[in-house]
Amino acid sequence: MTLALRAMTRLANWPDLAEALPSCGTGRALRSEQGEIVHFHSEQDVDLHLTVPAILRFEDHLKNATAVRMVPGSRWVTIRLEVDSDIDLLLTLVSVALHAHQSWPVPDDSPSPECNDRRGMALPRRP
Numbered sequence: 001m002t003l004a005l006r007a008m009t010r011l012a013n014w015p016d017l018a019e020a021l022p023s024c025g026t027g028r029a030l031r032s033e034q035g036e037i038v039h040f041h042s043e044q045d046v047d048l049h050l051t052v053p054a055i056l057r058f059e060d061h062l063k064n065a066t067a068v069r070m071v072p073g074s075r076w077v078t079i080r081l082e083v084d085s086d087i088d089l090l091l092t093l094v095s096v097a098l099h100a101h102q103s104w105p106v107p108d109d110s111p112s113p114e115c116n117d118r119r120g121m122a123l124p125r126r127p
Contacts, residue, residue, distance in 0.1 A: 002043040003081035007090050011038065016098055024115050030094075034101040038094060039076075039115050047076045047115040048093055054100035065089060071116050078116045 001009075011017055011030055017037065022029035027041040039047040052075055055062065062068045062077060067086045069078040079090050 003084070003087055004040050004043050004046060007046065007081060007087045008040050010087070010091065011094060014094075017094075022115070032098055032101055037097050037101070038090075041115075044081050046079045046081060046090060048079060048090070048097055049076050049101075049115070050093065050097050051075060051100040054096055058096065068093075069116070074116055076115045 008028060008030070012019060016032050017030040018032075020029045020031040020036065022039045023036060024039060027039055029036050029040070030038040035049070037049055041047060050058075055070070055075070055077065059070075062070055067080050067082065067089055069080065071078070077093070079086060079093065081087060081090065
């Protein structure tokens with residue numbers, strides 16, 4: 001079982017998330033009542049809609065995480081799942097995203113089909 005499938009299986013059991021078709025048209029998605037939260041684009045790449053306030057709040061931590069790729073101007077971050085601990089990071093960030101969507105409902109910050117996968121931003125492999 002791939003890391004992405006293991007993560008998807010764990011997250012699909014969360015009561016605040018439901019499987020949905022991704023608005024970008026690629027892969028699988030999980031959404032909350034507020035909107036799309038996670039796009040699983042491949043066996044390793046996952047886009048997560050954190051919201052602008054959450055990205056700004058945790059920016060230093062996100063930049064230091066080797067599994068995270070931030071794209072300037074995007075409301076999404078990409079997590080590259082290569083080791084088991086990346087799943088733990090993803091689960092933590094999904095929790096942050098759910099809280100952000102519930103705490104800071106900002107109409108301008110609704111997800112769009114422009115997740116990082118659609119911006120052509122693939123993550124390089126770790127050294």
